[in-house]
Amino acid sequence: MSKYAPRKAQLAREFLEKPTPLKGAQADREWWEMPVDFHDGNWCFPGKPETLKEIGFPNPRKWAATDEDWQLPDGWQKIIHDGLKERLKKFRSLKLYLDACVRCGACADKCHFFLGSGDPKNMPVIRAELLRSVYRNDFPMVEKILKGFSGSRKLTAEVIKEWHSYFYQCTECRRCSVFCPLGIDTAEITMVARELLNLIGVNNNWILAPVANCNRTGNHLGIEPHTFVQNIMSLVDDIEELTGITVNPTFNRKGAEILFITPSGDVFGDPGVYTMMGYLLLFHHIGLDYTISTYASEGGNFGLFTTNDMMKKLNAKMYHEAERLKVKWILGGECGHMWRVVHQYMATMNGPADFLEEPVSPITGTKFTNAAATKMVHIAEFTADLIKHGKLKLDPTRNNHLRTTFHDSCNVSRGMGMLEEPRFVLNAVCNSFNEMPENTIREKTFCCGSGSGINAEEFMEMRMRGGFPRANAVRTVKKQHQVNALVTICAIDRATLPPLMRYWNPGVAVYGLHELVGNALVMEGETPRTEDLRENPMAIADEGEDDDA
Amino acid sequence: MKSNWQQIIGERKNAILEQWLQSALALFPEKMASGTPTGEALLEGMSMVLDNFDGNQESCGEGINCIARIFAVQPFRPSVALSLFPLLGELIGEKAPASADTEVLKARINAITFEAFDRFLENREKIYQLKVEETRSQLHMLLRSTVS
Numbered sequence: 181m182s183k184y185a186p187r188k189a190q191l192a193r194e195f196l197e198k199p200t201p202l203k204g205a206q207a208d209r210e211w212w213e214m215p216v217d218f219h220d221g222n223w224c225f226p227g228k229p230e231t232l233k234e235i236g237f238p239n240p241r242k243w244a245a246t247d248e249d250w251q252l253p254d255g256w257q258k259i260i261h262d263g264l265k266e267r268l269k270k271f272r273s274l275k276l277y278l279d280a281c282v283r284c285g286a287c288a289d290k291c292h293f294f295l296g297s298g299d300p301k302n303m304p305v306i307r308a309e310l311l312r313s314v315y316r317n318d319f320p321m322v323e324k325i326l327k328g329f330s331g332s333r334k335l336t337a338e339v340i341k342e343w344h345s346y347f348y349q350c351t352e353c354r355r356c357s358v359f360c361p362l363g364i365d366t367a368e369i370t371m372v373a374r375e376l377l378n379l380i381g382v383n384n385n386w387i388l389a390p391v392a393n394c395n396r397t398g399n400h401l402g403i404e405p406h407t408f409v410q411n412i413m414s415l416v417d418d419i420e421e422l423t424g425i426t427v428n429p430t431f432n433r434k435g436a437e438i439l440f441i442t443p444s445g446d447v448f449g450d451p452g453v454y455t456m457m458g459y460l461l462l463f464h465h466i467g468l469d470y471t472i473s474t475y476a477s478e479g480g481n482f483g484l485f486t487t488n489d490m491m492k493k494l495n496a497k498m499y500h501e502a503e504r505l506k507v508k509w510i511l512g513g514e515c516g517h518m519w520r521v522v523h524q525y526m527a528t529m530n531g532p533a534d535f536l537e538e539p540v541s542p543i544t545g546t547k548f549t550n551a552a553a554t555k556m557v558h559i560a561e562f563t564a565d566l567i568k569h570g571k572l573k574l575d576p577t578r579n580n581h582l583r584t585t586f587h588d589s590c591n592v593s594r595g596m597g598m599l600e601e602p603r604f605v606l607n608a609v610c611n612s613f614n615e616m617p618e619n620t621i622r623e624k625t626f627c628c629g630s631g632s633g634i635n636a637e638e639f640m641e642m643r644m645r646g647g648f649p650r651a652n653a654v655r656t657v658k659k660q661h662q663v664n665a666l667v668t669i670c671a672i673d674r675a676t677l678p679p680l681m682r683y684w685n686p687g688v689a690v691y692g693l694h695e696l697v698g699n700a701l702v703m704e705g706e707t708p709r710t711e712d713l714r715e716n717p718m719a720i721a722d723e724g725e726d727d728d729a
Numbered sequence: 730m731k732s733n734w735q736q737i738i739g740e741r742k743n744a745i746l747e748q749w750l751q752s753a754l755a756l757f758p759e760k761m762a763s764g765t766p767t768g769e770a771l772l773e774g775m776s777m778v779l780d781n782f783d784g785n786q787e788s789c790g791e792g793i794n795c796i797a798r799i800f801a802v803q804p805f806r807p808s809v810a811l812s813l814f815p816l817l818g819e820l821i822g823e824k825a826p827a828s829a830d831t832e833v834l835k836a837r838i839n840a841i842t843f844e845a846f847d848r849f850l851e852n853r854e855k856i857y858q859l860k861v862e863e864t865r866s867q868l869h870m871l872l873r874s875t876v877s
């Protein structure tokens with residue numbers, strides 16, 4: 181061991197004397213003494229046996245978190261132990277995060293699930309300890325140094341239950357990592373813990389069903405190509421009715437310049453479809469040479485919430501399709517985790533995408549050098565560039581009926597550092613944009629509370645708790661500026677924020693950024709617009725309204 | 730003589746509010762800090778209740794709802810959450826002058842507690858409604874594609 185390493189006695193003392201993160205009524209307890217409790221509203225249904233069989237995942241069976249016996253496979257301890265060992269070798273970040281935490285507590289009150297529930301096991305430091313305590317006990321090198329430290333414990337079925345509960349009360353949002361002086365990313369610890377749980381068949385149907393569907397037909401809902409096309413064409417009809425303009429999307433067209441991929445929530449979800457209408461109007465407005473694939477019909481990648489291998493497989497599909505269609509580059513729609521995967525993992529996972537070209541906007545000539553490795557450009561960035569170069573004819577008064585605020589999606593803001601572009605676009609397409617309090621936006625944004633595949637109906641109470649800090653910040657701007665529109669650039673947000681708003685802030689509706697772009701775009705030859713894309717009346721006469729931005 | 734409870738409370742509002750808030754925050758497994766979103770929202774709701782204790786019933790109800798909505802998604806028993814309202818009665822009673830008419834206070838606290846019970850249930854129902862709506866809207870979007 182290095183002569184600079186701290187001595188054993190020194191280390192042991194440091195750990196033993198560290199204050200417990202628990203305060204107040206819990207100060208004299210250890211976190212592992214607090215029992216795990218499953219009741220209605222605090223657990224997600226497990227994966228169905230047929231779903232697991234379809235994707236070759238282990239231990240398919242019927243079970244529920246409230247069962248006494250979870251029917252874990254024989255030798256499950258060894259499976260977890262070996263699985264952890266393998267991942268410690270594979271992911272240096274995991275080992276670093278498990279070893280480096282000094283339990284300073286800076287992250288403790290930064291997690292929205294802790295802030296919404298007051299449950300100490302939702303403090304990121306303790307969430308990581310759930311895995312770390314087993315790691316300490318099971319791994320000899322660490323054991324040698326820390327044996328006797330009370331923070332190590334044996335892997336029991338109770339521990340598995342606890343992992344299942346708390347690693348699905350983490351939305352992998354990374355807010356805690358922003359505040360950690362060492363940059364420890366608890367989200368990555370959660371990702372590994374979920375992978376380990378999947379090895380023994382402890383899982384979540386709301387994640388695995390979309391994974392299986394995506395694996396089979398290319399999108400989360402398992403919609404087949406003809407229905408996918410049909411749905412987009414029904415949006416084309418709606419656009420024609422509203423604006424008099426016929427847009428012409430093409431599907432699977434070889435040789436198109438750009439492949440456009442968006443989450444299927446934009447094609448099948450309400451209010452996502454209005455965002456899709458916005459994209460279609462925009463592409464028509466600028467005469468973009470693009471095509472949509474019915475094979476890569478999903479931008480989302482629930483593999484991120486399952487296993488590294490599954491994430492890789494689902495991500496690869498987009499690139500296979502880009503290669504097959506011989507496009508130059510990929511334009512990606514408003515999505516959260518698709519971008520986390522592309523931005524953080526794609527280049528080393530499936531890259532380099534040499535068969536594509538470094539993206540250049542055909543309209544402005546801007547080179548997106550930041551996308552040199554992935555060859556994929558975010559639509560907010562693409563549109564911001566168009567606006568900056570004066571390429572769009574916009575009438576922001578057409579959004580005067582909306583008093584907006586902007587929710588930074590965790591994956592786009594913290595996951596890829598995109599903070600300004602959506603704001604730039606929003607300011608150009610509406611007259612009332614009001615920021616939420618500073619400690620709840622940009623890289624400090626609060627999660628919607630239902631990300632990372634826990635958007636299950638049966639989990640509603642927990643989602644309302646986890647989403648409360650976000651909702652509370654919206655309440656502030658609702659009160660101060662009469663905000664009635666929460667704008668976001670993530671399809672999961674468009675699915676999760678509407679119920680969150682209906683519970684905590686009735687009267688605030690959720691919009692995609694490009695829905696507002698679609699409202700504001702002045703199309704050549706359009707019929708006079710009186711209704712927005714939702715067929716709600718526009719307040720065009722409202723010019724001169726104060727700008728609160 | 731009828732006591733003016735609104736005035737009695739108004740003169741002691743900060744002390745009552747602080748104790749009431751701390752008791753509510755202590756209901757969470759790990760005591761919530763007052764500067765958290767939950768602390769802020771509870772403070773606002775509680776303040777509304779105290780400011781409109783005997784006055785504007787709508788605003789008082791809004792304050793009660795603000796508190797009930799927070800507790801309706803927590804795993805505590807309803808009786809634990811609702812115990813906050815009788816507790817408010819005790820806190821006010823302790824601080825009131827001996828001459829004040831406590832019967833009036835009791836009656837008002839009872840009414841507030843019953844209203845809190847209604848609001849708590851309404852919010853629980855809302856949760857179930859949201860679950861149903863979520864399932865239904867997914868189905869609606871699927872049908873949209875097959876029937877159009």
Ligand code: SF4
Binds near residue numbers: 280284285287305363
């Ligand atoms: S802030 Fe970082 S070092 Fe401090 S307790 Fe949290 S994870 Fe550990």
Ligand code: SF4
Binds near residue numbers: 293349
């Ligand atoms: S990643 Fe997000 S949800 Fe997970 S512990 Fe950190 S703050 Fe909480």
